[in-house]
Amino acid sequence: MELPHHKILISKEKIIQRVAQLAKDISDEMKDENPLVVVVLKGAFIFASDLVRRFDFPHQIDFISISSYGNATKTTGVAKILKDLDEPIKGRTVLLVEDIVDTGLTLNYLYQLFNIRKPKKIEVAVFLSKMARREYQIPIKFIGFEVPDNFVVGYGLDYKQQYRSLPYIIGIDE
Numbered sequence: 248m249e250l251p252h253h254k255i256l257i258s259k260e261k262i263i264q265r266v267a268q269l270a271k272d273i274s275d276e277m278k279d280e281n282p283l284v285v286v287v288l289k290g291a292f293i294f295a296s297d298l299v300r301r302f303d304f305p306h307q308i309d310f311i312s313i314s315s316y317g318n319a320t321k322t323t324g325v326a327k328i329l330k331d332l333d334e335p336i337k338g339r340t341v342l343l344v345e346d347i348v349d350t351g352l353t354l355n356y357l358y359q360l361f362n363i364r365k366p367k368k369i370e371v372a373v374f375l376s377k378m379a380r381r382e383y384q385i386p387i388k389f390i391g392f393e394v395p396d397n398f399v400v401g402y403g404l405d406y407k408q409q410y411r412s413l414p415y416i417i418g419i420d421e
């Protein structure tokens with residue numbers, strides 16, 4: 248599939264540098280917490296794998312998959328859980344790892360869902376943030392980059408399930 252008209256917003260080199268710094272920040276904060284790292288499928292899988300390979304402290308990894316309503320470029324709501332966590336989180340520190348926070352609907356949904364299970368605390372790490380479109384305010388401690396309000400693809404993020412493996416971030420003109 249040919250790439251739609253695009254420009255590179257974040258280079259591979261900048262991503263590597265920023266993710267290394269985030270991993271260090273998270274290590275400083277969580278080294279004594281033995282957190283459960285929860286990767287939100289599918290988009291966060293590359294960000295999460297680069298992050299955890301730089302963690303130098305004990306942690307476990309789990310995955311959650313949710314489906315959302317909407318078309319290729321606009322989310323309109325969270326539909327249901329496709330795959331829930333395997334691990335209980337009661338009393339544990341959770342590091343929720345997501346690809347991008349846009350309106351905040353998805354993270355808000357996950358945050359509420361996890362809170363019911365009474366974890367010790369929930370911290371959030373997102374690779375990208377589109378501040379301009381935020382509707383739900385969730386405390387996010389670790390943010391990779393702020394991006395403008397256009398559809399972005401690469402480093403795990405897809406357009407119609409394509410381009411997740413691009414090592415950089417591009418903005419697509421719709």
Ligand code: IMP
Pocket residue numbers: 290322345346347348349350351352353354397398399400404405406
């Ligand atoms: P939110 O629920 O509005 O915060 O949207 C978050 C979800 O929408 C992310 O987990 C992505 O799956 C998807 N999403 C939002 N913006 C983009 C984008 O620019 N590129 C790819 N996926 C996006």
